[in-house]
Amino acid sequence: MTDLTLALDAMGGDHGPHITVPATLQALRLYPFLKVILVGHQDQISPLLDGAEDDIRQRIVLIHTTEVVSMSDRPVHALRNRKQSSMRLAIELVRDGRAQACVSAGNTGALMAISKVLLKTLSGIDRPALVSCLPSVNGKPVYLLDLGANVSCCSETLFQFAVMGSVLSEAVDNNEQPKVALLNVGIEEIKGNDQVQQAGQLLQLTPQINYQGFIEGDDIYSGKVDVIVCDGFVGNITLKTSEGIAKLLVHQLKQGLTQGFFVRLMAKLIAPRINSVLNQMNPDHYNGASLIGLRGIVVKSHGSADEAAYLQAISLAVTEAQRRLPQMIEQRLESILLDINN
C-alpha cells in the first residue's frame, strides 16, 4: 500500500482535540501506510500525543495555529477573515498536494465555502454537495445529497447533484446504472416546488442517468433507489430527523420494556443486541459525509462525533483517497456531460 497523508483539522467539532487526537492515534494504528498532519493549537494537541508509541508519533506532523472557525462564523466571514484557521490550513494542505484528503468536524458552511474557493469545483459542477451513505432495509447503501452545504438549490444544481450521486454510487459500489430519484412530497409528476419539477424534467432528458422519478421520505431507507437528491435544507433536516426519531424509539423501547418483572428481566438480557442494532442508526457511531464535486477530498465529520465516529470519518477519507474519488468522478462526469451537450 502506498503511503497516504491526511490533513486533519484537530480543532473542529464540539469536543476538539480531545476527540480528534485519540481518534487519529487509533487510525494510525489501524493503517500502517497512513501519515497525518494535525492542524491546531499545539498546547492542546501535544499533551494528548504524549502516551503514543514512537512509530505512531513519527507519522504525525503538527502544524500550530491558534485561530479557529467558530460555529457561528458566516461562511463569507470565515473565508475572508480566518486565513490562519485550523480548517483553512488543513484544506490548503490538500490544495498544495501535501495531503491527499482532509477531515474537519467544524462549521459546515465555512468548510464548503473555503473548500470551494481553494480546491475549485470539477468542470461542469457549480457547487459541491455534501453526501453521506445511509443504511437501508435491503442492506444496500443509499447516497443522500445535499446534506446542508447548499440551503437553496436551483433545478440545474439539483440536476448536477443527481449526476454526481450517480457517478459516486457507480465508482464506490461498482454499481452499474445506479437508480437515482428526487426527494419530493409525492411521486406524481405534478407534486413539489418548481425546482424539483424542473430538475425532474432535466433528468428525464438524460438517458445516461437511470432516473426513477420522485421518491417520498418514507422510501429513503427502503433501498428502492441508490441515490436520492434534494437541496441542503431538506437533506439536513431529513438526516437530523432520522437521528431524532431513532432516539425517541430507543427511549420508547426502554420505557416499554421496564413494565413488569418478567419483561424487564428479558429486556435486560437482550439489551446488548438491541443496542447494537440501534447503534447502527446513531450518527455518533456511523459518521462522515463527503463534499463531492471538488478537485480534492474533503470529509466532514458530525460535530458531536465521538472517538469511534471521528475514526470512521478518517477511514472514509482514507478510502476516498485510495480510490482517487475526485478523478473518478471527473472522468465519468466528463463523458456524461459530453454526451448531454452533444
Place this chain on the structure above:
Amino acid sequence: MTDLTLALDAMGGDHGPHITVPATLQALRLYPFLKVILVGHQDQISPLLDGAEDDIRQRIVLIHTTEVVSMSDRPVHALRNRKQSSMRLAIELVRDGRAQACVSAGNTGALMAISKVLLKTLSGIDRPALVSCLPSVNGKPVYLLDLGANVSCCSETLFQFAVMGSVLSEAVDNNEQPKVALLNVGIEEIKGNDQVQQAGQLLQLTPQINYQGFIEGDDIYSGKVDVIVCDGFVGNITLKTSEGIAKLLVHQLKQGLTQGFFVRLMAKLIAPRINSVLNQMNPDHYNGASLIGLRGIVVKSHGSADEAAYLQAISLAVTEAQRRLPQMIEQRLESILLDINN
C-alpha cells in the same frame, strides 16, 4: 353529549370504502351521539353497510356520487372540474352547516384548495396549514406544521403558522405560553434560507408568542418545544422520513433478534411489547392531520391508513368539533393580531 354530524369522503385514500366504511361503523359504535354522512359511490358503500346493527344504520346518511378526486389531479383542476366529487360534497356539507366537520384520505393539495375556497380562511390567515400531533421523548404532544398543504411559504406565512400553532397548543392542551420554534439547519441566527430567517425576525418582534428560535431535525421528537413550524415541503418529507426510519428500525431489530436460539426465544416472548411501542410510531395507527386556519373543520387521514387509523382520524374530527376548534383559534388569533397591529 349533544349530537354531532360528520361528513366523510368515503372514496378517498388507497383503499376507499373498504377501509372508510368499516371504520365509520366502529366510530358510530364508539360515539353514541355521532351521526355521519357518507359521500361516495352507493354501489361500493351499501354492501359494506349490510351487516350493521339497526341503531348504527339509522345514524348513517348516504349521499351518492360517482365522481372522485384522483391522487394525480392538480389542485386547481380538482377545484374547477370535480364539483360532484365525494371530497367536494363532503366539504360543502361543512360549509352549509349540515356537518360540523369532514374527514378525507384523498389528495392533500385538492383538499386544501377546495377547503380554502369553500370554507374560507380565518381573518388574518392567508393560507390554511396541515398540522399533526407527534409523540416526544418527554411524553408531551408536539405540533408540527405545515405538513404538505403549502410546498412553498414566504416568511409571513411561516409567521402565521407559528401563531396558529401556538393557539392550537394552548386550546387543545391547555398549554399556557406554548414554546414555538422554526425548523432550520442550525440553531445559530445566521443559519437557513431567507424565509426562515425573516420569519424568525418577525417572531422575535412578537411577545405574544413564546418564540424559542431555531430548532434542528434531531429535536423534533425531543419535546423541547410544543410547536414546530416549517414549510409544507420540509414538513411532509420530515414526517414521511420518520415513518421510513421507524420501518428500518423494526426491520433491523427483527434481523438483530433472530441470531442465536436464546436471543430468538426471548425476542419472541417480548415481541408484543416491542410491537406495541413501535406501533405508536406507525402512521397507519396514529393518524389524522388537521387543516387549520379555516372557518370549518377538515381532517386529513393518511392515504394508506388502515381501519384503526381511519377511526383515529374520525376521532380527531369529533374532538375538534366538540371543542369548536376554529372558533377557539379565531378568538385567540384576533386578540394576538390586535395586539400585534397596535
